[in-house]
Amino acid sequence: MKLVIAIIRPERLEAVQEALQRVLDEEDRYRITVDSVEGHGAQQGEVELFRGQRIRARLVPRTRVMVAVNETYVEKTINAIIAGARTEGGGAVGDGKIFVQPLEECIRIRTGERGSTAI
């Protein structure tokens, strides 16, 4: 099991969801957790204008997508997120990152099931 975490442009969320739906909904329904986060990459944020001053806002709003998957779906998930989150025309600075972490355990709260069937 892996936890795939992606930091994407907020306006790309819908495209990512559609792509995930296409690859993950083969036998089942895909699961996803989304939250709003702030951060910056190599560009150190973005420039804002406020009261006549140029101010570097170090934290830029982004959307964090978390998808827990069994091994066979890891690459598909990654590819789906890339397909949905990359800016048309070969990508652009600020498109974000994907992190993949091993997932030690997964428990469905309702039934207590554990492991890959609970995912």
Next chain:
Amino acid sequence: MDGKIDSGSTAWMLTSSALVLLMVPGLALFYGGMVRRKNVLSTMMHSFVAMAVIGVQWVVVGYALSFGTSVGGWIGWDSALIGLNGLSPGKLYADKGVPELVFVMFQGKFAIITPALISGAIAERMKLRAFIVFIALWATFIYCPLAHWVWASDGWLFKLGVLDFAGGTVVHISAGVSALVLAILVGPRREYSRRGASGVLLPNNLALTLTGAGLLWFGWFGFNAGSAVAVEFPVAGAAAGLAFTTTQAAAAAAALTWMVVERWHNGKATSVGLASGIVAGLVAITPAAGHVAPWAALVMGMLSSLACYGAVQLKHRFGVDDTLDAFSVHGVGGLLGAVLVGVFCFTPVGGVLAGSFAQLGKQLVGVAVAVVYAGAGTAVLALLVKKVLGLRVTDQMERDGLDIGIHGERGYHLEQA
């Protein structure tokens, strides 16, 4: 008028009074949106407490000091006006067919918004009780005498012939200059001194600021067109119509100018820029509203935006943390407007464009008096308050935010379901 109430005039003055009061929450929104999230309430409260504090002060002594029987043109006084005790509801104001109580309330809203304007310069760091004591003293010892000099029929600047239709000297110059002095005495915000103008001092919600700017524009029609009460009967007449028109023209021209200048100078036209332009235009036309033609209002709005934009740019070089540009907009716009009245006025007297420099000279006297009196008076009062109460919150409270420290509240709990 022979002691008969004119319902049209009275209706317009009642409406105008309510419009001017609406500017105060408008100002609270305008200012409140531009500070950091942790200070949104304390910043808005500065305007709201002015409604509470000056709302009382005005009834108790403020009106008596401003519009009571003149003592040598310097101050008003009439023991019957203390607490408005001797004012029967049927008594009319001068020859305007309006109950004097309505005039009292109309003028009272001006007394409320003027100290609230000052609060923009000291946002995010001043003690609430110091601010409350300061504005009570300021209203009593600076606003009331100035209002008397300029607006009371026996005031010495009024007799001299200084034109101030709705408060260029009394309201905007006095508030703007006082804001500058107070900002210097309170000192800059801790992040400001460390990082200059850059860094983390970003606004929490500019949608509030734009809403506030809209309410200010709306309320300003009462501010300016209601001020026709000083010059004409019936009050809801030609002077009110002229003031209404020039108010609209100046605000629009200034907003447009700010956008164009900022786009040219900084690459983008910002929403705060447009909002600042609206206010710059409204401030500049305030002393002139009933004295100049609509085309002159367009020119004055344009010039005010240019001057205020320049002031906003320049002030960072001086290291004064006029946090929300109370001086750069109200001070500079007020100075410009009060001087330009002497250039563009055509009624009741002609200005420079009509070939006479006399009025311009009088305007310069009025401006100089307002600048010196408000500036020096604020320094004295603020130093007094500093000695007794201290002006600033503690360093830790400033870091944590004034909302939780002073009020025990936070403005936003957006994470809560």
